[in-house]
Amino acid sequence: MAGYEPKTHSLIAFHDRAAAFRDGADTPRDFLERCIAAIEAREGEIMAWAHLDFDGARKAADAAGARYREGRPLSPVDGLPVGIKDLIDTVDMPTEYGSTLFAGHRPKQDAAAVLALRQGGAVIIGKTVTIAFGGGDPAKTRNPHDTRRTPGGSSSGSAAAVGAPTIPAAIGTHARGSTIRPASFCGAFALKPSFGAINRQGVFSAADSMDHLGTFAGSLRDVWIVARHMARLAGGDPGHAGLYGGAAPPAPHKPMRLVRLEMAGWAETDDATKAAFEEVVASLAAAGVEIFARGDDPAIDDYEARLADMPGLWRDLYRFEMRWPMLQYLALYPDDVPPRLKRGLEEGAGLTQETYRAALVRRAHVKALHGELASRADGFVTLASPGPGPIGMDQGSAVFNEPSSVLGAPALSLPLMATGGAPVGLQLMGRIGGDEALAASGLWVAEHILGRPA
């Protein structure tokens, strides 16, 4: 089987701890101390953190412990140690957006999602490393499974800390591939929800119509619990209904039919990764999941053709949207804008409203086609990345991730494959707004491949 098992030990799960916290067999403080020990053992080589607050975390964990002992946890995330990507505002820790321009910056408030976690009793351990402004220039973090490799970005630290594993969960953002890509490279479960499903207020974004709040965890059930908790307390983005579903993870649900997609990325994918993917797809088919692909429905052929155009469409949207505030930063604080981001800004500086409008029309067409196909299947199955994290500092290709960003469709990365011993994620993409159904399918697929709870 293509199943991938992390080298060190199983990914850390939290959702099954509540009974032990109540009866004293375990405590949130002990759970936290195990995380701190793991961080201290690995941080020197992984460099996942921009800021750590063990003292604050210990206080929060002790308070959670008292609530469990009294039988009154605040929420399913009470006592959960969690890392916060440093593009996300925190009132009690520096928030630097990975940039020198915001060195030592202290927001006046938590981001809406961080406040929701805090109100639910979650234990905020620190801020995880991000690529500067979520752009293209590499950050210091390394892949926990092979430190020669990139962890991916821009949510580098969140993915690496969860994938190591050192913590059970972290949050990040995703406007191109910033959640699904690093989750794929670091061997973590992750959800990039439907556009608007989790409140992004208080989060730095350079591509507002494609940005999402993503969740990483050592188990898919924890991914769900964290995502749904944030949406329940903070809502979705203003004007959006917010992630639908129960506070507890859905039951695993075998999909009846999945559409197999190659997207623009298949041509870039190495043979070993292709083989691992085919093995997973064959295993799903053998278990009775109907797999539709090119040739089975003319809409799939048309959709694949449009997905091949996705990198260009993504770029036209991004480069227009990133102009504010980045062009001003470039003009006013040129030394604080790193070189790749600078190059992208310069290439996008001449974009007009007309180009952007044309891109919106292309988006509307491919979105309509996505909706039509999504109504005929339970979801889409593809790779989360064209292979494992490349060796070197480059954050790797987002070619399998742009479609869900442009469309606003929910996507999961499931750590079910390996190429040359390094993790590669299986990606499931769902219908817009169907995040809960996607999570149910994802649980079934992951447990079918892994042969154990996910």
Added chain:
Amino acid sequence: MAGYEPKTHSLIAFHDRAAAFRDGADTPRDFLERCIAAIEAREGEIMAWAHLDFDGARKAADAAGARYREGRPLSPVDGLPVGIKDLIDTVDMPTEYGSTLFAGHRPKQDAAAVLALRQGGAVIIGKTVTIAFGGGDPAKTRNPHDTRRTPGGSSSGSAAAVGAPTIPAAIGTHARGSTIRPASFCGAFALKPSFGAINRQGVFSAADSMDHLGTFAGSLRDVWIVARHMARLAGGDPGHAGLYGGAAPPAPHKPMRLVRLEMAGWAETDDATKAAFEEVVASLAAAGVEIFARGDDPAIDDYEARLADMPGLWRDLYRFEMRWPMLQYLALYPDDVPPRLKRGLEEGAGLTQETYRAALVRRAHVKALHGELASRADGFVTLASPGPGPIGMDQGSAVFNEPSSVLGAPALSLPLMATGGAPVGLQLMGRIGGDEALAASGLWVAEHILGRPA
């Protein structure tokens, strides 16, 4: 005729100055100096400004003058003196959101719309007074036509400075009535565009799904020029196509049919204001504009019934959306949250995602009905406020303004009426995305009533 003429002198127009700036009959600097003189004459009693930068404005006006002399103005707003509401970020002036919490706050960048104005050569005179956080507590500004009266809010300073008149144009925001209401009370022309039509990035907002960037001016043509210029350079909100139309104002266009609406506000409207409104409507009908109202189409009766529910619907949306960041400000900085805003926050603190979702469903229904009616007429005619600005510090009722905020439909306030010598605006509301057609109708209506260019 019900026509209203400002007491002091005609509202200041800018759009017809370009020829004079080119041939030297007038200069942007002279234009600015006339504004500065008017500000110095009236500011003591009106208190429209939170911050003034005459030196910076003079430099910008001189640079604009040089461009006109060379026959190369940057845009239709080159040399235009403009005021910026203090909820809108400026990199070179304090941006305090009307609050003590942000005293002396200096953003790292201009808001997208401010940058667009600057790039077009506009002369930014200063920051205009806003109600703190755009909430309910009165600011210091007074109505320029009767200082015992409120100028309305929350864009109090922008409306008062334009209505006085001391400047030709200003920008503000509008999440409930904050553009249309003060324009009505101060006798200014104003546009609250379709939702998303003008980029709001870098603008403080407490109700993100209902907030808009509004434009005030002494002439409706300047309203158009400023709004369209901002949208052309900055785009709409990310994901939106941005205000459609030409850089020059559309030609006046006589509407074929208008739907006369009473909304929830008619019951609060005083008799003199009702009479002034009926006089305007009769004049439009006499000129051949077909006026449809209750009884003429069952959809109008249903729409009016739903509009009667609008204050409650607006409140459910606002109180959920304002929770971030305002509930944190209340918890962390209670002394910086003024009393009315505090009361609203406390009333909304218990709102759940379920209540908000129910409000979104109500919004979807009334939006569908609005679209259906808008397809059968050129627009909707109603009052911009239930009378002139009340005497006292209260910012007045937004009962005629909540529908366009909730729906995201474009709305104009036209200074065509008076009650007891104080201005009251006529409101035209259009179809979502039809801002240019609305401006064309507004020009025809205003010129028909005023008997002169608008």
